[in-house]
Amino acid sequence: MKPSIPKGTRDFSPEEMVRRNFILQTIRTVYERYGFRQIETPAMENLSMLEGKYGEEGDKLLFRILNSGEVIDEIKAKKDNIRLSDISEKGLRYDLTVPFARYVVMHRNEITFPFRRYQMQPVWRADRPQKGRYREFYQCDADVIGSDSLLNETELVQIIADVFSKLNIGVSIKINNRKILSGIAEIIGEADKIIDITVAIDKLDKIGIDKVNEELKGKGVSDDAITKMQPLFSVKGTTDDRLNFLDNFLSASETGKKGIEEVRTLLSYLHSMSFKSDLIELDITLARGLNYYTGAIFEVKVSDARSTFTSSVLGGGRYDDLTGIFGLPDVSGVGISFGIDRIYDVMLEMNLFEQMHLNESSTKILLVNFGKKEEQYALTVLQKLRAAGVNSEIYPDAAKMKKQMSYADACKIPYVLLIGDEEMQSGKLTLKNMMSGEQNRLDVEELIKKLH
RNA sequence: GUGAAUGUAGCUCAGUUGGUUAGAGCAUCAGAUUGUGGUUCUGAGGGUCGUGGGUUCGAGCCCCAUCUUUCACCCCA
Numbered sequence: 001m002k003p004s005i006p007k008g009t010r011d012f013s014p015e016e017m018v019r020r021n022f023i024l025q026t027i028r029t030v031y032e033r034y035g036f037r038q039i040e041t042p043a044m045e046n047l048s049m050l051e052g053k054y055g056e057e058g059d060k061l062l063f064r065i066l067n068s069g070e071v072i073d074e075i076k077a078k079k080d081n082i083r084l085s086d087i088s089e090k091g092l093r094y095d096l097t098v099p100f101a102r103y104v105v106m107h108r109n110e111i112t113f114p115f116r117r118y119q120m121q122p123v124w125r126a127d128r129p130q131k132g133r134y135r136e137f138y139q140c141d142a143d144v145i146g147s148d149s150l151l152n153e154t155e156l157v158q159i160i161a162d163v164f165s166k167l168n169i170g171v172s173i174k175i176n177n178r179k180i181l182s183g184i185a186e187i188i189g190e191a192d193k194i195i196d197i198t199v200a201i202d203k204l205d206k207i208g209i210d211k212v213n214e215e216l217k218g219k220g221v222s223d224d225a226i227t228k229m230q231p232l233f234s235v236k237g238t239t240d241d242r243l244n245f246l247d248n249f250l251s252a253s254e255t256g257k258k259g260i261e262e263v264r265t266l267l268s269y270l271h272s273m274s275f276k277s278d279l280i281e282l283d284i285t286l287a288r289g290l291n292y293y294t295g296a297i298f299e300v301k302v303s304d305a306r307s308t309f310t311s312s313v314l315g316g317g318r319y320d321d322l323t324g325i326f327g328l329p330d331v332s333g334v335g336i337s338f339g340i341d342r343i344y345d346v347m348l349e350m351n352l353f354e355q356m357h358l359n360e361s362s363t364k365i366l367l368v369n370f371g372k373k374e375e376q377y378a379l380t381v382l383q384k385l386r387a388a389g390v391n392s393e394i395y396p397d398a399a400k401m402k403k404q405m406s407y408a409d410a411c412k413i414p415y416v417l418l419i420g421d422e423e424m425q426s427g428k429l430t431l432k433n434m435m436s437g438e439q440n441r442l443d444v445e446e447l448i449k450k451l452h
Numbered sequence: 453g454u455g456a457a458u459g460u461a462g463c464u465c466a467g468u469u470g471g472u473u474a475g476a477g478c479a480u481c482a483g484a485u486u487g488u489g490g491u492u493c494u495g496a497g498g499g500u501c502g503u504g505g506g507u508u509c510g511a512g513c514c515c516c517a518u519c520u521u522u523c524a525c526c527c528c529a
Contacts, residue, residue, distance in 0.1 A: 002502090002503090004519095004520080007519090007520070007521090055527095057526075057527055057528090058527090058528095060453075061527085061528090095529085123529085125527095125528080125529095127526095127527075127528075128453085128526095129521080129522085130522070130523065130524080131522075131523075132528095132529080133527095133528075133529085134529090137529065138529085139529060140529095199527095288528080311528080311529075312528080312529065313529070314529070315528080315529060337529065338529075339528090339529025340529085341529075342529060343529090368487085368488085370487080400485095400486080401485095401486090401487055401488050401489090402485080402488075402489070403489095404488090404489085405488055405489035405490090406489055406490085407489085408489065409489040409490055410489085410490095416488085416489085418487070418488075420487060422487095430487090430488095432488075432489090434489070434490085437488090437489090437490090439488090
């Protein structure tokens with residue numbers, strides 16, 4: 001039997017986990033600094049909770065779990081009365097936002113609103129794996145639900161900046177507003193085609209104006225509407241310039257004006273909190289996650305000379321009525337989601353992990369095992385070290401010194417303690433620093449003091 | 453779901469127009485060295501060449517299928 005793992009999934013070595021945990025811990029610390037509280041939800045949800053929430057594409061990418069029991073035999077017995085639910089009624093979660101909405105509705109009476117929650121768990125998508133795209137990956141979400149205030153958007157943007165600054169990754173935070181996109185569709189007289197329109201203009205950077213126009217035409221957008229849109233594609237200048245342009249372009253759309261107003265408010269909040277304005281950029285072609293966003297839309301791309309990574313490392317936005325489908329209407333929420341697997345890939349590419357020399361081993365000291373008699377003595381020392389809060393381990397076999405030293409070396413354990421006859425008699429133990437090679441004779445108290 | 457590339461030891465890769473018993477470096481293990489690792493020297497183990505079929509006297513090499521990984525599209529963290 002040849003061992004294998006499913007397509008798009010990965011094992012993580014101890015070295016990789018140290019690095020992944022560093023990223024996770026950085027995000028967690030920032031989330032908690034801003035008052036977010038952690039929850040977890042099950043890896044699987046009932047399919048009825050997931051289906052239809054992510055659009056047609058999303059439904060195809062759901063992992064469905066085969067029902068337990070003799071499913072095949074039971075289905076055969078049913079002949080033509082087979083229902084989909086006879087085969088599968090559970091699926092793996094596709095993101096953390098929909099399960100969160102479900103959580104909020106189920107626990108509405110225990111939750112104090114506005115609820116600031118964070119969640120860091122794996123999600124699964126049956127996508128074709130490629131660079132930066134996995135079938136099992138972690139999302140790290142923070143959402144505020146039960147508040148319309150744009151202060152929430154402001155704080156989320158600050159969180160984004162804090163995290164990437166701590167990780168030492170240069171990024172560009174792109175913002176947009178669904179209301180601006182709605183306004184555009186309205187102004188050009190194609191309000192019902194908003195999805196097709198935004199999907200097409202989202203590709204502007206990638207495929208160029210001509211191809212975008214071609215795609216719009218293919219989707220049945222009128223020539224007149226396409227002509228009206230052209231000025232949008234050539235907007236240049238600062239965020240203020242763009243907003244001024246939109247003031248004019250969307251002057252006949254109440255929704256559009258509301259969107260501009262929201263963007264201005266967010267920017268002014270950020271300004272008064274002395275946020276570095278060159279990090280953030282209004283991008284009217286940004287149209288992600290359109291299925292449920294209703295206000296702000298966020299996306300972060302790496303913008304760092306040391307990285308070639310082009311996919312987004314964070315997405316987010318506001319959804320006014322996500323819980324409505326679960327029976328709790330009019331609850332507004334806004335959230336963001338870090339993709340730590342991509343962040344890991346970026347940091348690896350930028351050699352950031354090497355520069356920050358993370359502790360590769362949590363063990364601080366290895367006690368060398370010389371034999372039965374010495375082992376007894378070492379055990380009491382080990383006990384004292386651990387009681388004093390020093391991460392310690394003893395080599396379990398009385399193997400050759402070379403082997404034990406090599407073990408410490410390979411595991412990057414910084415100190416080794418030698419306890420032989422001499423040490424037992426004098427009570428002065430030999431401490432070796434594996435980095436410098438230098439050795440000292442210390443009693444247990446001195447040892448604990450030194451390692452603390 | 454569409455299109456393309458890839459796969460030889462744990463890892464990175466050689467392998468001639470199809471021709472005997474498939475090689476190297478690194479890693480691993482053992483020894484040189486019975487209380488000293490990271491450098492050195494010596495030796496050893498490890499491959500049904502991704503898998504299954506086919507062509508051939510003969511296949512790591514050619515053909516077909518399938519899986520993995522990678523890249524692009526779609527979509528997305």
